[in-house]
Amino acid sequence: MTVALSKTEIPLTGFVGQVLQRLGEAVVEVEKCDRRRGFARIDPARTVEVAEKMIAMEGCRLATATGVDVRDGIDVLYHWAFEPQGVVVTLKVLAAGPDLQVESIANVVPAANWIEREMHDLLGANFRNHPDMRRLILDDSWPEGVYPLRKDFDQVADRPPLPPNQTPPDVPPEKRQAE
Amino acid sequence: MSHRTCINIGPFHPLQEEAEFFQLYVEGETVVDMDMRTSYNHRGIEKIDESKTFDQVPFVVERVCGICSASHPLAYIQAVEEIAHVQVPERALYLRTIVNELERIHSHMLWVGLAGHFLGYNTVFMWAWKYREPIMEALEIATGSRVNYANCKIGGVRRDMTEDLLKQIDKACADLVGPLDMLTKAVLDDPILHARLKTVGVLTPQAAKLYGALGPTARGSGLPIDVRRDDPYAAYDRVDWDVCTAPDGDVFGKAVVRLLECFEAVKIIRQCVKDMPGGEIDAKVEHIPPGEGVGHVEAPRGETFHYVRADGSNRPVRHKVRAPSFNNIPTFKASCIGHKIPDVAIILASVDPCYSCTERMCTAVDADTKKPMYDFAEMVRLSREKTEKMRKEW
Numbered sequence: 297m298t299v300a301l302s303k304t305e306i307p308l309t310g311f312v313g314q315v316l317q318r319l320g321e322a323v324v325e326v327e328k329c330d331r332r333r334g335f336a337r338i339d340p341a342r343t344v345e346v347a348e349k350m351i352a353m354e355g356c357r358l359a360t361a362t363g364v365d366v367r368d369g370i371d372v373l374y375h376w377a378f379e380p381q382g383v384v385v386t387l388k389v390l391a392a393g394p395d396l397q398v399e400s401i402a403n404v405v406p407a408a409n410w411i412e413r414e415m416h417d418l419l420g421a422n423f424r425n426h427p428d429m430r431r432l433i434l435d436d437s438w439p440e441g442v443y444p445l446r447k448d449f450d451q452v453a454d455r456p457p458l459p460p461n462q463t464p465p466d467v468p469p470e471k472r473q474a475e
Numbered sequence: 476m477s478h479r480t481c482i483n484i485g486p487f488h489p490l491q492e493e494a495e496f497f498q499l500y501v502e503g504e505t506v507v508d509m510d511m512r513t514s515y516n517h518r519g520i521e522k523i524d525e526s527k528t529f530d531q532v533p534f535v536v537e538r539v540c541g542i543c544s545a546s547h548p549l550a551y552i553q554a555v556e557e558i559a560h561v562q563v564p565e566r567a568l569y570l571r572t573i574v575n576e577l578e579r580i581h582s583h584m585l586w587v588g589l590a591g592h593f594l595g596y597n598t599v600f601m602w603a604w605k606y607r608e609p610i611m612e613a614l615e616i617a618t619g620s621r622v623n624y625a626n627c628k629i630g631g632v633r634r635d636m637t638e639d640l641l642k643q644i645d646k647a648c649a650d651l652v653g654p655l656d657m658l659t660k661a662v663l664d665d666p667i668l669h670a671r672l673k674t675v676g677v678l679t680p681q682a683a684k685l686y687g688a689l690g691p692t693a694r695g696s697g698l699p700i701d702v703r704r705d706d707p708y709a710a711y712d713r714v715d716w717d718v719c720t721a722p723d724g725d726v727f728g729k730a731v732v733r734l735l736e737c738f739e740a741v742k743i744i745r746q747c748v749k750d751m752p753g754g755e756i757d758a759k760v761e762h763i764p765p766g767e768g769v770g771h772v773e774a775p776r777g778e779t780f781h782y783v784r785a786d787g788s789n790r791p792v793r794h795k796v797r798a799p800s801f802n803n804i805p806t807f808k809a810s811c812i813g814h815k816i817p818d819v820a821i822i823l824a825s826v827d828p829c830y831s832c833t834e835r836m837c838t839a840v841d842a843d844t845k846k847p848m849y850d851f852a853e854m855v856r857l858s859r860e861k862t863e864k865m866r867k868e869w
Binding site: 405 | 512513519526684700704706768769771793801802805
């Protein structure tokens, strides 16, 4: 399904407007642009290019990213903070399709490394070309393909069983019985 | 090529007594690579918040961390206030500032003490924790608790402070300046600490930016970033204070920043007490409209970042919590490599990592009857009695 995203009529004013203008055509929709905050959706094919442009800007850093479980997939929100302007610009990319893939920006911005791993663990978004996609949040015994932060995961009903207690091998059998 | 060995620190840190796991790859005594893992105590607070109402969430998020338990709720509340366009009364802004700065003093003093302890300099540990205690008492008397202050709510604060109490807080801060000065000089002029901390664990400003380092970790590398000044919240734009930085990026620089920030915090609190406006302490908030908001607060360890999405119901659809240590811990990859193992112990402590492991509770069990000696209600009663007693005696 293709939806023609029209550029909304929000005027690109102030510092946030300047930042969004510098990203040019990569911005497909501006949702909010005021003195302190900006929210915009960017072209998923140009995620890395946008990240390169952002981190090269003076005073910009990646504050963090948020994954949101939405109807069409996982919405990945990169929050870029600017100092000393005190502005936070949130750039959204939708990880859509059956494999929920989106390009990783961790090779360009090391600050994205952990948070992308977290989003992969908790929501199941897949980050292409991530340098180190090991588990960060979930225990190694957690089953594959179960994502605890998704909307359809019930905290009580869907909770996987705890791994069996491992008794150290050097404990003699009679003591094991006592436990 | 020399032989490479892996040294495990953790999963339970022997000094910080928290769950974290570092693997140092060493050649001889020199660390050549490292790997780390945290999240042994993940509590799924973001998921829990989705099932709480907007008013309940602050009580959950202040339990993210026992030390930053004023910063986390404030960041969340600011995000919600951004969605609902709430105008917070002036007096509430000043009251928020006081509690947040008291928290900063006690957190920095705690770190200075621990850093001394890590280096085997236990005098610093005892001094710092001794002078931190009056601040903890001030917090308990003002909010009713040493941790988890339950001070803020959407639209304002939950408790007012009397004229008398404000004077007492002012006095506690004024009395702190002398000992703090002594402690600062003792730390900054000590030749042994210079030898142990200078040029150790240097984090360059470039690396700090790329890793998204925050708070004293970034300011110790000469990056003058501080949410309190850059995106002012509470009453920080109404009082006079300075952002403290140190140029070198080493562990010493981070210690300098933290100590100087204690003086700034005292300055901020005393101005707030002096200029405290009258009036209401909260605004009435009836409905949280659909929308999304970002709130960030300069916690003692750096920026605490919260993102809230609302859909018009009484619960958040999504609440993202990012504590400062999440960004600061990965900087070890940039600051530890090339150092000797004994230096790495203090570098690993230099960002004041906080693993939010305060979710556990101990119960004292009677040895004979095997019954718990105190239940939850009993402990609440005892702690309230103690606070009341302190308030009378203060």
